Amino acid sequence: MRTTFPLENEGLLDSRTDSAQISGESEPPKMKFPKVIRHRKAEVTIYGKKKNYAFYRIAYRADGKRHLVNFTKYSVALAAAEKKAKELAEGSPAAALTAAQARDALTAFQMLDSYRQQGQRLSLSSVVSESIELSKKLGGRTLREAVDGFIKTVATVTRIDIHEAVKEFLLAGDEHTKANHGQRAQLSSKYAYNRRRQLEKFAATFPGYAVCDLTKAHLDQFIEALGKLKSNSRNQRKAVSAKSRNHYRAFIRQFLSWAVRKDYLPLTHRLAEADGLRTENSNNSETTFYSPAEFQALLNASKDDLASLRPIVAVGGLAGLRTAELLRLDWADIWRIPDHIEITAGKSKTRQRRLVEICSALKQWLECYRAKKSGLLWGGHEVTFQQKIVELCEAAKVEEKSVERKHNGLRHAFCTYHYALHANENLTSQQAGNSPAMIHQHYKGLATKAEAEKWFAVMPPKPE
DSSP, rough: OOOOGGGGGGTTOSSSHHHSSSSOOOOOOOSSSEEEEEEETEEEEEEEEEETOOOOOEOOOOOOEEEEEEBBHHHHHHHHHHHHHHHHHHGGGGOOOHHHHHHHHHHHHHHHHHOOBTTTTTOOOHHHHHHHHHHTTTTOOOHHHHHHHHHHHHHOOOOOHHHHHHHHHHHHHGGOOOOSSSSSOOSSSHHHHHHHHHHHHHHTSTTBBBGGGGGGGHHHHHHHHHHOOOOSSSSSEEOOOOHHHHHHHHHHHHHHHHHHHTSSSSSTGGGGGGGGGGGOOOOOOOOOOOOOHHHHHHHHOOOOGGGGGGGHHHHHHHHHHHHHHHHHHHHHHHHHHEEEEEEOOSTTTOOOOOOEEEOOHHHHGGGGTTTOOSOOOOOOHHHHHHHHHHHHHHHHHHSOSSSOTTHHHHHHHHHHHHHHHOOHHHHHHHHHSOOHHHHHHTTTTTTTTTHHHHHHHHHOOOOO
16 A cells, blocks of 8 residues: 655645745734644644744644744645644654655655565665665765676576586586697596596486586485495495595586586585585595515416516506506606606606605516517506406416405505505605505504515516
């Protein structure tokens, strides 16, 4: 219902300019002033004209203040006084308004009446209160300046299906898997493959959802589901390990950061704070590694069609290189610096150059390859390499088919025995290319010094 009370004050003019525009009218004869108009307990006084003041005035008190309104016509002044007395008696708030204030109030109510925000009507008092509060905080700036500045700095979020966004993100990342001018690519193809597989699984979990529709609850549910055993009528799948769940988390965080840059998510989304994206402690599994006897068996079995594995097994066990570093290693890296293997920044997992000392046993295993000056130690694909390693383990009879293969067993063995031999995590970490804390946490106390001496005493058979 529209408020119309200001219209009732059209006859009350509070400026002499307005009142002077009213044509004069003589008052009744013998009229005595001041004249008091009463309505119940309310009073309004009419003052007559004077020689030096050619206006009738009505005077009244409202809202704790005395008000004066001028008129040139007595009849208008009388009607206004009677009306004002009635308003004062009835307690009408309009009685406290001047004509100018009434017009401003009418305009404000009309503007508010035509504006709606989410179906709710705003009150005049709330608008004025908020405007005053914000003006104080703006320190002299206007609300218009503040809003214009805000609009310039806030991005407009674009709605896009999660599946389409993941597809776009992965396509952009594929460019980083390509190496230029023989240099190492920014991302390995294996890393890109794992990221693609896991993010596509993530996207498939939320069909029909836009990226901006994601909530913390969605992320929590997705990660929680990864850790549960799943089964159906055909097969049963193992729960995803804590380490793999951490990989999922890392890839999802990458995707969310990219989505912010693409304006698919607001900067203030806070999805990365979801409990499900908190990194788990994934280093609870036992470190498995080969014994000196198993190492000797692996080297002895690397012959005939498995002969190409012998230098890789020797370097892996006696220099502790990671599998990826072994597959990038060139013969020139072995001979370039006397008694050291150079792991260049482009071939190191950490992209930091390091030198690994060639121990006496490794020097003897490599001696027969002196003629190889360049070329990769392994020229095939990583998948083929892993298949050959399985064949080698079976040929050496160091692992039964029913037993899970010792993943990274050669590197774990090197770190374990090197630390046991030297009791110096700093020295071992320098050779292995990781932190002293990592050595101390994962390899301390796993082997004795006597076992370590046997490991680094594994020598090639003497020629007959």
